[in-house]
Amino acid sequence: MPHPDTVLTASRALAVADTPAFPAVTAGTVGSVAIQTVDGRALHAFLEVGRDFSTWMKDRIRTYGFEKGADFETFESLSSPNPGSAKSRAQRQVEYVLTIDMAKELGMVENNERGRMVRRYFIDCERKAKAPRRAAALKRPPSSRTLTSTWAWAESLSDQLGIRDANQKALGANALTERLTGVDVLGVMGLKHLVAPQQTVLLTPTEIGERLGEVSARFINAKLLEHGFQSGSPGAWEPTDKGVAAGGVMVDVARGNGTGNSRQLRWSSTIIDELRPLIAAA
Structure with a gap:
């Protein structure tokens, strides 16, 4: 009779062998821009979501506001439902090419160990990709x-x-x-931290995400909406009473094209303490 440790080791080896391949990062194009990309179907397989790929991907795009040409691209491919059968007819299916940011966010919102592995891996890929450019800047x-x-x-x-x-x-x-x-x-020059004229620093969702560990602005806005801190839609967010109490305030921000100001929602740093446990629990 095999020793229990031998059986356990064999079981673990079999589990590893059955694990879907980790989604690879490859060169691709999104919105006519050459960037690093991830195959959506490979990501879905690794995350072991439990829903079919097409339903899962469409739901995530709708829920989190991902945009074609900015976050992903699609193309059609032919697949055989039964590769072992000569009579099996090829069927058309939609494939998704994702940016690393979108793939990282999809991993995060799955709220499981596979999702956390994906997020950590893609963050590491981004750091490695940026390192050579930073080194080159220092040399010249x-x-x-x-x-x-x-x-x-x-x-x-x-x-x-x-x-x-x-x-x-x-x-x-x-x-x-x-x-x-x-x-x-x-x-x-050692002057990075200048004394600002106001005591409260107002943060954008992007800046909040950076302080919470490289979380995207889209994800921050989704959490603020989900937990009742803001209402409205992208580009037209407003603080709720709960949001005002947590540090939300509308400010005038100069438009980039120089055509005046627009009213935008900003947050005091106290919102970070409100969101940190919510994101940790996600």
Whole structure:
């Protein structure tokens, strides 16, 4: 009779052999942009969702507002329902090519160990993809003339947008200069944390997501809506009474095309403490 440990080891080996392949990250195109992509059907198989692929994918797209051309692309393929039969006729099926961000979010919302594995793996893929670019920027830093001219241009944009506070102009110029040149000017000078004119820092959903561990703005908005902190729809969110109590406030934000301001919902940092246990439980 086999030893119990031998049986257990064999069972684990069989379970690993039966596990669907981990979804690979490959070069692809979404919205005419060449980026890293993930096959939706492979992701579905690995997550072991329990629903058929087409129903699951359409439900997730509808629930979380994913957009074709921005988050995914589709194409048709031919498949045989019974590959072992010569009489089996090929059938058309819709395939989905996903961005890493969408794949990562789909893994998160499944709320199981497979989903958490997927999210951690894709975060690691993104970090590795960004590392060579950062290293290259350090090896060939831009000239001081380039930094000065970029900073001056960024400050002129602040003037056009009506930003008059000196600290806000400096932070905005630094952010744009870092985005374009890879150099954090204020950080290098030890002046990264300027004293803002107001005590409360108002955060966007994107900034909230970054503080909660690389969670997308779409996911943050979905949680704020689900738990009664905001109402409305994307681009027109408003705080509920519960949201106001948690730090939600409507502010005037300059439009990027310079045509005036728009009213947008922002949040004090206290919302992070409200959302952290909700996301951890998801």
